[in-house]
Amino acid sequence: MVRRVAEVGREPDPSSLEGPDRPGTNVGRDVDRAQERQKERLMTEHAASEQETPAGLHHVAYACRDINENHRFYEDLVGLELVHTEVTPVGEGFFRHTFYDTGDGTCLAFFDLHGVGEEDKDRTDISTGLGMPLWVNHIAIRSDEARTAAAVERLHAAGYGTYVLEHGWCRSTYVTDPNGISFEFCVDTPGFVPDRQRALELLDAVPTGTGKTP
Template sequence: MVNTEFHDREDGWIKHVFFDSGNGQCIAFFAFENIGERSDWTTDVSESLGVPVFINHAAFEATEEMQESVRARMEAEGIQPTMEIDHGWCYSLYYLDPNQVLVELCRDTKGMPINKKEAARLLVAPTATSA
C-alpha cells in the first residue's frame, strides 16, 4: 500500500486506497459506508451481474518466480488457485480476492501471437461457429 485518502461525507465516509502494482503503476480501491449505495449492493462484480466469475477480472504481469512466491504464500494460508490455465502463449494463476473479484497473475511463455487481420475478423464474428 502506498497511499490512502480518507474523506468524511455527510452521513458516511470514503477511503481511497492505492497499492503499488509494479512498474511505477498503482491500482486503487474504494472502501465506503453510507454514501448512497443500495442496500443490496455486493462486491462480486461478475456473479452479481449474472455472469461467470472470470468475465470481469484484473490481470497483472508476473514472472514464474512471482507466481510461485504467491502460490507458496497462498497455500500457507490454505488458499488454492481458483483456476490455473496454460493459454499456450502465457500461463496464468487466478485467485479470488476477498471481494470475490478474480485476480490473474499472467506469465508470458511464448508471447501473444499477433495477427491483426484475424483479430479484427473474429471481433465482428456473430458466433464462435461462424468464426
C-alpha cells in the same frame, strides 16, 4: 519572373536557376527555410499524435468488503505495495481509497465505503453479483513464473485455492480475492508476437457448432 523551387534535400542545379536563384544568391536560404518548415510540420504532426494516444492506465478502482482483509490479501499475499491512501468525508459518511502499485506505477485501487450511498457494502462481486460467471470481470497483473510461484505458495498457506489455465499466448493462475473478484497472475508466453490484423478479423468470429450468431 518564373521561379523554380528547389527540392528539399537536393542540391540545386545551377543551370536550372534563373535570376536571383543563381549561385551566390538566396537559394541556400530558401532551401533552409523549406527544410525548417518541413521539420516543424513533422514535429507538429508527432505532437498531435502523442496527444491523441493515452499515456497509459493510471489506476482501476473497485469496492472492497473489509479494508484490512483486502490489504492483507493484496500486499502480504499477492505482493502489491500500498503506496497511497485517501480518507474523504461525504456528508455524514466517509470513504477510504487505497492504491496498490502493480509494478510499473499503474495502481490497483479499492474503495472502503461508509454511508456514502452504497446499498449493500458486501456486493463487491463484480461478476457473480451481476449474474455472470466468476471469470468474466476480473483483474490480471503481468507476472513471471518465479513471482507467481512465490505468491501461490503464500496464498495456499493462507487457505486460498488457485487454478491454472494455458491460453497458448499466456499462462494464467487464478484466485478469488476477499471481495469475490477473480484475480489473475498472467505470464506471457516467450516469443508471442501480437497480430493486430488477426485480432480485427476475429472481432465477429463465431465458433462452429455453437448455434450462436454475432
